[in-house]
């Protein structure tokens with residue numbers, strides 16, 4: 283019973299035009315429109331839900347990281363193409379998980395203010411969000427077709443972010459994949475902290 287279950291690529295998909303467009307995004311010097319089509323078609327093949335994502339674009343100028351998400355606007359950089367289409371699908375999926383998190387906080391009245399004065403609950407939320415961003419691609423490794431090394435690297439990220447969370451009740455829920463309960467408890471703490479220091 284997991285929150286995200288992606289569709290696996292099937293043998294029959296290899297006869298589809300979509301597969302060719304994904305491969306075309308990986309040829310040397312593939313141009314941005316070809317890379318954009320590869321991203322769009324991976325989303326369709328895996329059934330990744332973009333209901334909370336406002337925009338999702340390949341950005342050749344994003345070189346500091348593989349992907350980023352600012353309040354539901356996702357940008358995917360060239361680094362996401364450095365391995366293979368399986369890894370690219372994982373990078374895109376990670377960012378889409380962040381869109382759902384932004385929407386969840388907004389629905390629960392959480393507004394993140396000045397990052398310099400981050401409250402303890404907010405610090406934990408940031409680490410929980412990253413942990414979840416790696417957890418679901420890791421849990422969907424089979425559907426994404428990730429290699430053993432790629433799976434190991436996601437598993438390592440999950441472990442590092444669990445350490446970063448550094449809050450026993452939140453870690454216990456995150457380990458079970460119960461991110462929603464963990465987030466609800468943090469939202470209660472956040473709301474109480476914000477009432478005491480407006």
Ligand SMILES: [Zn+2]
Nearest residue numbers: 376380412415
């Ligand atoms: Zn992230």
